[in-house]
Amino acid sequence: MxxxxxxxxxxxxxxxxxxxxxxxxxxxxxxxxxxxxxxxxxxxxxxxxxxxxxxxxxxxxxxxxxxxxxxxxxxxNLWRRDDDEPEMVRWISWGKENFVKACDMVHWERGTKLRYGIGTCDEAMVEEGMKAFHKAARLLDAELSAHAWLVGEAVSYADFRMATFLPYNDVARLRLADYPALARWAGQLEAIDAWRDPFRGLDAPALPPISG
CATH class of the missing domain: 3.40.30.10 (Glutaredoxin)
Known part of the structure; x- marks a missing residue:
């Protein structure tokens, strides 16, 4: 494959x-x-x-x-196949329509558009994305304050999916530090080698630099 x-x-x-x-x-x-x-x-x-x-x-x-x-x-069991599967799917679904979507909105304006010459950063859209981010982050922070991971006692694909845009936060500048449990969770993911540096040893040209 x-x-x-x-x-x-x-x-x-x-x-x-x-x-x-x-x-x-x-x-x-x-x-x-x-x-x-x-x-x-x-x-x-x-x-x-x-x-x-x-x-x-x-x-x-x-x-x-x-x-x-x-x-x-x-x-x-990264993709849960036991009784936790509905819970995992719930977080994947919610994340893509809320937290991940908000992160994407901000990253699109501050990152993707400027990397690929699609246009200038629209600060109104950044503000809208930030509002959505904070709304979703509050819910996630409350959830993660009581649990190490989103599903059960170990990392699941729901954690990976929820964090899709966090490796690009040097560009998006989302305020993770405002949410201690969320920041702790993100740090746990960064401690996983495959998550922190998935391209190690691969022929993978760097992303275009941010311009403008």
Whole structure:
């Protein structure tokens, strides 16, 4: 199997998951939207987005689906398969519509747009994203003040998914320090080698610098 990736948030999430699981996959940096590349990747993912897992039969795309598949392949409970699975799915679903979405809004303005020359940072959108971040962070902080991880007593994929954009916080500048339990949880994730440095040893060109 081969995992096509880039250094952007969702592909990073897939690489971190695969390396945490020690899954038997090859890693290949890819740019499906680069000139002349679309025809190669469209049969794997008609959206031309990463990550993509090329495997026997039908290719798999979307980080959450890839995480589910790889976790099952290696027999890991990172993707919960017991009575905690509904709880894990709840946090994945809530996170993508709340905390992760808020982080993405701010990172898009302060990071992605400036890296790729899409436009200037819209401070009104940053403010909207920050409001959503604080609303979601308060709920997460309360939850994590009573639990080390989101689900049960060990890290789950819900933690990885919730933290998708936190490795880019040098750019987004979200105020994690305002939320002690949330900051502690983020620190626990940073202590996991596969999460902290998923691209170690891989051919993975750096992201474009922030401009403007």
């Amino acid at each position: 081969k995992l096509y990736f880039s250094r952007n948030p969702n592909p990073r999430l897939a690489v971190a998951t695969a390396r945490f699981l020690k899954a038997e996959v090859a890693f290949e940096y890819a740019e499906p939207l680069a000139p002349g590349q679309a025809d190669r990747y469209r049969p794997l993912n008609p959206n031309l987005l990463l990550p993509i897992l090329e495997r026997p039969g039908r290719a798999l795309w979307e980080a959450d689906a890839i995480a589910c598949f790889l976790s099952r392949q290696v027999g890991s």
